[in-house]
Amino acid sequence: MADQAPVAAAAPAASTPVAAEDAAARTVASLAISDAVPASTPAPEETPAAAAAADVPAHRSHDPANNAKRTDPFMFGQRFLTQEDDVFEYNAWDHVETDDAFKEYAEKQYELQRSAPVSDFDKSRFNSDPAKWWNMFYKNNTANFFKDRKWLHQEFPVLTEVCEPDAGPKTILEIGAGAGNTAFPILARNKNPLLRIHACDFSKTAVDVMRKDAAYDTKHMQADVWDAAGTGDDAMPPGLGPASVDVAILVFIFSALSPSQWKQAVENVARLVKPGGTVCFRDYGRGDLAQVRFRKGRYLEENFYIRGDGTRVYFFEKDELVRIWTGKAEDTEAPIAGDMDKEEDGSFANAENAEKTEAFFTEEDAPFTLENMGVDRRLIVNRAMKLKMYRCWLQGRFRRK
Numbered sequence: 001m002a003d004q005a006p007v008a009a010a011a012p013a014a015s016t017p018v019a020a021e022d023a024a025a026r027t028v029a030s031l032a033i034s035d036a037v038p039a040s041t042p043a044p045e046e047t048p049a050a051a052a053a054a055d056v057p058a059h060r061s062h063d064p065a066n067n068a069k070r071t072d073p074f075m076f077g078q079r080f081l082t083q084e085d086d087v088f089e090y091n092a093w094d095h096v097e098t099d100d101a102f103k104e105y106a107e108k109q110y111e112l113q114r115s116a117p118v119s120d121f122d123k124s125r126f127n128s129d130p131a132k133w134w135n136m137f138y139k140n141n142t143a144n145f146f147k148d149r150k151w152l153h154q155e156f157p158v159l160t161e162v163c164e165p166d167a168g169p170k171t172i173l174e175i176g177a178g179a180g181n182t183a184f185p186i187l188a189r190n191k192n193p194l195l196r197i198h199a200c201d202f203s204k205t206a207v208d209v210m211r212k213d214a215a216y217d218t219k220h221m222q223a224d225v226w227d228a229a230g231t232g233d234d235a236m237p238p239g240l241g242p243a244s245v246d247v248a249i250l251v252f253i254f255s256a257l258s259p260s261q262w263k264q265a266v267e268n269v270a271r272l273v274k275p276g277g278t279v280c281f282r283d284y285g286r287g288d289l290a291q292v293r294f295r296k297g298r299y300l301e302e303n304f305y306i307r308g309d310g311t312r313v314y315f316f317e318k319d320e321l322v323r324i325w326t327g328k329a330e331d332t333e334a335p336i337a338g339d340m341d342k343e344e345d346g347s348f349a350n351a352e353n354a355e356k357t358e359a360f361f362t363e364e365d366a367p368f369t370l371e372n373m374g375v376d377r378r379l380i381v382n383r384a385m386k387l388k389m390y391r392c393w394l395q396g397r398f399r400r401k
């Protein structure tokens with residue numbers, strides 16, 4: 001699967017406040033934007049202002065002669081934008097908060113989206129058999145499937161550990177593996193003769209794509225059809241039993257589930273992962289451009305949309321996600337995903353979205369604890385068209401109790 005394909009597919013004709021010219025505004029919707037850009041490791045919530053105030057070390061400098069993008073090896077998260085910078089000097093900046101124009105635009109878009117939700121007929125059409133729409137997606141998107149996600153090992157060091165030659169028997173389960181964009185790069189770097197990668201997806205077409213790939217090596221890899229929100233006999237994928245998985249990977253799959261499936265999916269992952277095992281997670285954050293640019297007829301429910309190709313996508317608040325997995329909001333005082341504005345009384349203007357999410361577990365009975373969860377904010381710049389595109393992803397790890 002092309003990294004950016006779901007977002008590109010999600011792009012109905014959209015307008016944006018960040019473009020001065022109408023023509024440019026129309027074109028922003030058709031720009032392919034990568035979902036899979038890796039997160040920055042340090043201080044994801046750092047604001048441009050804070051960065052400006054800090055003593056910026058040379059390797060973080062945006063002096064063209066000594067820019068972070070030219071470090072070898074390249075390190076993410078070091079392209080800080082300060083007031084002195086020309087925003088259009090580079091293609092991307094890290095840790096950038098949305099500007100007021102974008103916030104205003106986002107609010108208007110949310111209102112527009114809510115005012116014209118998906119019809120009941122279409123809701124049942126898209127919700128009754130979501131795998132059908134993903135099958136169509138994989139039939140229609142055969143090019144650029146396998147981009148090597150070099151950032152995986154950088155962002156999730158546990159993946160390097162289980163691939164070491166002497167790591168011993170280790171099992172990785174990739175859930176919603178798609179065409180294998182994560183599983184194959186891990187396999188390619190593996191030096192552990194006892195590593196097994198189970199790559200599961202509920203799209204049979206996606207699983208066929210993985211199985212037909214030249215790199216599909218059954219000694220180390222098994223691709224299967226499995227619904228992550230399956231129940232009863234289908235609650236576990238083929239070949240895996242309770243507490244058999246060392247590392248579970250969920251990259252842009254949790255957002256494809258309906259909120260009504262979250263609890264079952266978390267319970268299924270909990271059953272599979274060994275005590276002390278890790279869940280590596282990356283997905284969309286609220287306020288991401290992909291959300292904001294949805295127009296009429298795409299809104300299923302709050303933060304949940306149907307793309308033009310019939311696939312569904314949810315945009316998470318950080319607190320909401322942490323609560324779903326661990327029963328606890330990490331820090332209710334500091335919602336940082338999306339566009340929550342602090343009021344004079346210390347509350348947040350639209351924190352109600354995060355609070356609405358049901359807590360499935362108490363902190364005590366939740367199967368996972370939080371290792372870390374960061375908000376990965378990027379400002380992607382189209383220099384030729386003078387467009388600013390704000391992206392927002394959530395990335396982190398949960399630990400099985």
Ligand SMILES: C[S@@+](CC[C@H](N)C(=O)[O-])C[C@H]1O[C@@H](n2cnc3c(N)ncnc32)[C@H](O)[C@@H]1O
Nearest residue numbers: 134176177178181201202203227228251253256
């Ligand atoms: C946006 S794609 C991401 C694919 C892959 N993780 C990647 O990053 O390239 C979402 C994937 O989740 C799969 N998916 C959606 N709902 C699922 C479910 N209930 N169980 C298993 N896979 C699911 C889709 O078929 C699709 O392959």
